[in-house]
Amino acid sequence: MARNLLFWVGIVLLVGACLFPILWMLNLSLKPNELAQAVPPAFFFEPTFEHYPTAWRSANLGPLLLNSVIVAVGSTILVLLVSVPAAYSFARYETSRGHLLFMILSTRMMPAAAIVVPYYLIFRQFGLLNTHMGVILAHAFFNFSFCTFVLYGFFKEIDPNIEYSAMIDGYSRPQIFRKIIFPLLKPPIAVVTSFSLMFSWNEFLFAFVLTRTDASRTVTAGIEQFWTMTGIQWGPMSAAALIAIAPMLVFSIYLQKYIVRGLTFGAVKR
Amino acid sequence: MDKLQLQGITKHYGRTLAVDDVSFACTRGEFFSILGASGAGKSTLLKSVAGIVQPDRGRVLIDGHDVTKRPIQDRNVAMAFENYSLYPQMKVYENIAFPLRAPTRPRRLSPTEERAKVTHVATILGIEPYLDRLPGQLSGGQRQRVSLARAMVREPNVFLLDEPLAHLDAKLKFQTRTRLKQLAVEIGATTLYVTHDFREALSLSDRILILRQGRIEQIGTPKEIYHAPATDFVAALVGDPPMNLIDGRVARAGDRLRFEVEDAPVPIVIDLPENAAIDRIGGEGTVRLGCRPGDLRIAPDDRGAIRLPIYAIEHSAEASLLSFSLGHDRIIQAQVPGRIDARAGEPVPIGFAADRLFLFRKSFELGEV
Incomplete structure (x- = not known):
């Protein structure tokens, strides 16, 4: 009983710690401007919804959200197109005996801030600044390694004899991939899809540096504009931030069951 | 004419010699066993016939045609793997019916024909009650029989069975052995059967090949193997208590x-x-x-x-x-x-x-x- 109590206290503290920033943001977004910086913080106030329409209009959130969708979906499709066959080849044919796999992983070994300036220069050279494609490529680059590595682990879990078995049963490799392998890969593909989408949606630095205009800026980078010369507009910024995280929140709740299944895939010997 | 011929099959894995210049032939409808300890090269021989393993040297002939370089799916062989290799997302029925639906089959079966075939083989192997389950819901012995059923549901050139009874308990092993033989005779199938259990080999086979570290030690009928072992190795391998x-x-x-x-x-x-x-x-x-x-x-x-x-x-x-x-x-x-x-x-x-x-x-x- 006491153990149980301790467990629940622990859970509540942990969940509270995780949710606090979001709840605080919600609180800020509903607070009148004059109370935003009050010390001690005001917990009880007349809520106001004026920040939401202000944020939507002044930050041009509609187009920014659309940009985010284009970039996140675009980079995720690109990642899947490359990572699934790449991981398959690493797992089945031991392509390059692991050297290439390691090299791919090594792209994640430096801090993003270290390479953002060369990226800027290169992308400028290729005319990719202020374009969707520029941000898509940058995000895809970061996700390739992670997704390939995760998928590699899942492919390794699938017994190659299953494929041989299907060949003996009279199927060709593309048919086997479609009928046998792909259905088995649904959970891991759900995992990498959601990770890739979330990364791209949340990524700030590259989206910020590679875009100067609202034509291709993502919503995450767009929130920066509430940081004005005359001060930070806490209320509208919080409102915009909440609008920005809402789609990902809904999306991850929807994908939750696949993700949990994917994360525990292969953890138990079947 | 010989249904299946292996000529001088040699295979290395890295520097290890797995199979060394093995040649033999099976006649049509013969039940031919390969008996040997683990690591003797039995599965390598079987996989060379299936096309999963490409031998370094030697040829595989089916009906007199050289199939050594032919892709797996064009050889029309059926194989049951020791570790079952079932399709985990498909029900038992779909697993067994899968080879019947392959695009390489000359004729597509009607759903009724398909169901009749699947039910027939499943009934003989005693897995008919489980047709609607997923492989994950079955015991090891049941999965092994599904794998066997999937191999025996069609009429291939050769059946390749890799330790198909290894994971069954003693009583079920005996029962399945009898039914396997019945099924093989019924289909008139040429069967290449790999086992490390001399009892299975003696009771099922028309002829037995004894493999020792990749080399043929003896080929003979069960009677010859038991009553006239060619070498001390064969003598030690076959018999319980051992000779x-x-x-x-x-x-x-x-x-x-x-x-x-x-x-x-x-x-x-x-x-x-x-x-x-x-x-x-x-x-x-x-x-x-x-x-x-x-x-x-x-x-x-x-x-x-x-x-x-x-x-x-x-x-x-x-x-x-x-x-x-x-x-x-x-x-x-x-x-x-x-x-x-x-x-x-x-x-x-x-x-x-x-x-x-x-x-x-x-x-x-x-x-x-």
Whole structure:
């Protein structure tokens, strides 16, 4: 009983710690401007919804959200197109005996801030600044390694004899991939899809540096504009931030069951 | 014409030689077993026929056509894997029906025909009640039978069965063995069967190939393998309790041939039959004598009987197994029907039946197999 109590206290503290920033943001977004910086913080106030329409209009959130969708979906499709066959080849044919796999992983070994300036220069050279494609490529680059590595682990879990078995049963490799392998890969593909989408949606630095205009800026980078010369507009910024995280929140709740299944895939010997 | 031919198959894995110049042929409808210890190269041979393994040298012929370079799906062979290799997301029915739906099949079956075929093979193998389950919901033995059913549902050129009974318990193994044979005869299938269990090989096969470290040790009918083992290795592999193998010397004493064991606790001298084929094993000198435990007699009135003290005694339902020590970690065993009332340490006269003795050239150190 006491153990149980301790467990629940622990859970509540942990969940509270995780949710606090979001709840605080919600609180800020509903607070009148004059109370935003009050010390001690005001917990009880007349809520106001004026920040939401202000944020939507002044930050041009509609187009920014659309940009985010284009970039996140675009980079995720690109990642899947490359990572699934790449991981398959690493797992089945031991392509390059692991050297290439390691090299791919090594792209994640430096801090993003270290390479953002060369990226800027290169992308400028290729005319990719202020374009969707520029941000898509940058995000895809970061996700390739992670997704390939995760998928590699899942492919390794699938017994190659299953494929041989299907060949003996009279199927060709593309048919086997479609009928046998792909259905088995649904959970891991759900995992990498959601990770890739979330990364791209949340990524700030590259989206910020590679875009100067609202034509291709993502919503995450767009929130920066509430940081004005005359001060930070806490209320509208919080409102915009909440609008920005809402789609990902809904999306991850929807994908939750696949993700949990994917994360525990292969953890138990079947 | 031979249904299946293997000619000089050789395969290395890295530097390890897995299969060394193996050739044999199976006639149509033959049940052919490959028997050997694990790592002998049995599965490699099977996979060469399937096309999963590409041999370094040698050819595989089906119906006289060279298929060595042909892709797996064009060989029309069926295979049951030792680790089942079922499709985890498909129900048992779909698993078994999967080969029937392949695009390489010459004719598409109607749903009724398909169901009849699947149900028939599933009923014979006793998995008919599980057709609507997923492989994950089945026990190891049930999965193995599904894998077998998936292989036997169609009419391929050759059946390749890789230890298909290994994961069944004793009773089910016996039952499935019988049904497997029934199914094989019914289809008239040419079957290549890999096993490490000599009982399966003896009871199922028309002929058996004994593989030792990638080389053929002997090919023969079950009778030949059991009653005329070509080498001491075959003798040691086939039989339970295993054949007694005793190292000693053959010497001529007057007009008789005699086998003598050196530094045994009591003098061991066994008379060999006149026609003992000692030329085959290199003439007189050091040889290995073989004798099945069941062929030793407890014979008090035998003139040539050797009195040895009992080292250990085990009783089973129908027989007693007596062990005797010949010194230097050498043990021989005698299996006698019924229950022998004797105690360890008690000397017992043992008679060797001259016509049931085998002479071999020594090819391995005892205790290694």
